Amino acid sequence: MEDQIWQIRFFVYQHFVEATRPPSVDETAARFQLTHEQAVAAYEELHQRHALYLRPGTDEILMANPFSGVETAFKVHANGRTYFANCAWDTLGIPAALDTDAEIESACAWSGEAIRIRVSSMQVHGSEALVHFLIPFREWYSDLAFT
Numbered sequence: 001m002e003d004q005i006w007q008i009r010f011f012v013y014q015h016f017v018e019a020t021r022p023p024s025v026d027e028t029a030a031r032f033q034l035t036h037e038q039a040v041a042a043y044e045e046l047h048q049r050h051a052l053y054l055r056p057g058t059d060e061i062l063m064a065n066p067f068s069g070v071e072t073a074f075k076v077h078a079n080g081r082t083y084f085a086n087c088a089w090d091t092l093g094i095p096a097a098l099d100t101d102a103e104i105e106s107a108c109a110w111s112g113e114a115i116r117i118r119v120s121s122m123q124v125h126g127s128e129a130l131v132h133f134l135i136p137f138r139e140w141y142s143d144l145a146f147t
Contacts, residue, residue, distance in 0.1 A: 008032060008042045009051050012064050017098065020081050022052075022061035022069040066093030078102035088131040095119040 011031055015023040023031070029039035040059045047054045053063040061069045063086050068074070074085035076094040078101065085091040088106065095102035104117040108129070118125045 004032065005042055005045055005049075008039075009046055009064075012046075012052060012061065013067075013097075016064060016067040016083070020083050022064060022067070025059045066090030066097060073106055075105040076102050077105065088129075089133075091117070092119065092124065096122070 008028060011028060012022060015021075015027070025036060025039045025043060028034070028042070029036050032039070032042075034042070043052070043054060043059055043061065046052045051064075052061055053065075054060060055062040055069075063069060066085050066089075068084040068086045068090070070084065072084045072086065074087060074091045076083045076085055076091050078095055078098055083094050085094055091104045091106065095104075101121070102119045104115075104119065106115045107113060108115060115127055115129050117127045117129070
């Protein structure tokens with residue numbers, strides 16, 4: 001089962017890369033010839049290991065860092081697709097994970113001013129924006145969706 005858990009994690013990421021969204025439990029079950037319940041158990045195990053994050057009270061993937069399973073204000077345009085990041089930090093994680101150039105589009109949480117950043121050859125261009133984290137890293141998993 002241990003190998004399969006990590007194969008499922010890889011599949012989740014691969015699905016995000018190709019479809020810009022997470023796979024459903026049923027898509028994962030079909031890919032690995034699992035029952036719905038077995039796929040749910042795998043998702044829950046990955047959630048417990050912080051390898052992905054489920055929407056509270058559901059079996060839906062909310063996050064597989066740096067990818068968001070829902071639309072957010074943090075858009076990353078790369079390889080002809082638009083991905084959503086969970087936060088400003090993750091907008092830089094997506095081009096790194098894809099090993100590609102990207103255009104990042106967001107807005108300042110305080111002023112609402114548009115922020116556009118270009119990542120080219122793993123270098124960040126086009127903004128002097130700063131990122132502020134409201135809570136320390138050690139507390140992120142207390143409420144990861146808020147963080």
